[in-house]
Amino acid sequence: MGSRVRTLAEATPDTRDRYVDLLRVVSLGTVVLGHWLMAAVTADGVGNLLAVVPELQLLTWALQIMPVFFFVGGFSHALSYRSLRRRHPADDGVSLYAAFLRARLRRLLRPTMVFVLVWGVAALLVQLLGGGGGLTGVSLRLVTQPLWFIGIYLAMVAFTPPLLRLHERYGWGAFGALVAGAVLVDVLRFALGVPFVEFLNFAFVWLAVHQLGFLRADGRLRLPSALAATGLAGAALLVAAGPYPLSMVGMPGEKVSNMAPPTLALLCHGLWLVGAVELLRAPGARLVARPRVWRTVVAANGVAMTAFLWHLTAMLGVYGALLAAGVTLPEPASAAWWAQTPLRIAAAALLTAVLVAVFRGFEQPSPAPVRPGSGPLAALGITLCLFGVLGLSMVGFAGLLDGRTATLVAVPVSAPAAVAMALAGWWLVERSGFAVRRDEG
Structure with a gap:
């Protein structure tokens, strides 16, 4: 492991934005520490x-x-998709879409599906043996929340x-449209009481933050202090005066x-944080x-990703022991x-380190050629994965044999159904490139 890390670190090109990699580690590490x-x-x-x-x-x-x-993520996705377009200039957008999904999701879905299967089997055994009460039952419900x-x-x-194409055409205008969508949703939700409209902000708020990564990739976040001040002031005003x-x-x-x-308050919070980390970019x-820091x-x-998936398991394991x-x-307190x-x-x-040692191999799957494939198959696959994973995060594994459900937007979903959707979606994303590889021999 150490020699492999050293080799990778030394092979890093000078053009790589290492600060982005640092932010990725720090942000996930902060979330883990916060949960603990x-x-x-x-x-x-x-x-x-x-x-x-x-x-x-x-x-x-x-x-x-x-x-x-x-x-x-927005920064990395922009670079990745543009690199794919340069390598396959003759391919249409639909087949490139499948290639992009497979390339970005291989390291994400494989450890996630292993986590789901391991906990699913454990939950099934616990409940077949008549367990599932006390902290065990709480664990079965909580471990899937992340x-x-x-x-x-x-x-x-x-x-x-599609959002990168809009960014390349409209720049800040595309980001502004997402912000406007988030504002409209909150107005409809809080001022007019329109039901279910609030769930649209899962898209508008998070995709707006993601869109800022596109702007950074093009060097267009030139006033981070203004972004941070606007976001912080906006969040403070909304919390002080609003609901x-x-x-x-x-x-x-x-x-x-x-x-x-x-x-909208969380979106302002995101603007404040993005501006703050950009202000810290130079140091x-x-x-x-520094070589040692970069190797770390x-x-x-x-x-x-493996540490993130298993950190609640470790925490609950410590309390259980x-x-x-x-x-x-x-x-408490x-x-x-x-x-x-x-x-x-x-x-x-x-304990997290022990779990990482056991499961880290699933985060590093054997490399596969990134070639254009079936866009519709990939789109269906990622849709099933999306609903399966979100559904499982809400329902958990508690009550697996009792038909327990949770409401995802307006649809009740059970743990078995969520697991089935996630696994089927993963399989479809993987299959989306197979036909092309056979045609190419």
Whole structure:
């Protein structure tokens, strides 16, 4: 592993924007650390530290850093699709679309599907044996929640080709149209009470942040300080005067969440964060130019998705071991709880490292030729994956044998149906390039 990382690090071309890779690692690492810190676990279940200590919700304005990951995704997707177009100038957009999806999704879907299958089998065995109560039942419900991020990222990959064309034609105008869509949705939702319209902001808000990555790829984010100030002022004004909560992450029992579905306040938060990380670009680039730092970033990027998928499993495993050993968990936010926090996080990090060592090979599939293929097949595949993964993030594996469902937009979905859609979609994305490879011999 070490020699491979060193080889990859030394082979990095000078033209690569290493700061983007650093942002990818830092953003996912911050999300993982935030989940470990916010979990307020007791013998009765799992709560949220931000609900126990509401004053800490202000920290989400810095630590809810997922918009940065989606911004980096937009930058990377623009470069990847343009590179594919240059290598296959004679191919039509439909076949290039299939090639782009397969190229971008191989490292994402394979570890995700392994995670889904492992937890699905474990949940089935637990429930067949009559278990599923207490912390085990909570775990079966919670471990899939981070899959919402995978679902949103799938949508971003799927929309990259058409939105990149709009960006290349209209520039900031394409971004402005997405922002206008987010504004209209919130007006219809909060001022006029139009039902279900709020779910459109899963697209408008996150794709607007993603579109900023396109602008960065073209060197058009020239005033990051203005972007950061506008976003921060906008978020503060909306929270102070509107129906938007202070927390930029979801809170249990709240009537309005800035996250699910996303709101205009969260979009402003994303603008603030993108502007902030762009202001740090020069010192960040100098930091990651150091050979040792760059090797660390390369190593982390190689296992980042695996660590993200399994980090809640590790955290819940640590709490489960403590309860099984008869350790009394202190009251969340008490002095004893805070004193124990570094040890719990260290234990969760260690167990995550073990899980990464077991499953990291699935994040590095054998390379396959990226060639144009069946666009409709790829589009159907990614659509099924999107709904399957999002559905599973909502319903979890608890009640797997009882027909438990959760509502995805307006449609009830069960865990078996979600798993079937995700696996079928993955298979279709993989199959989308097969016919072309056979024709080419």
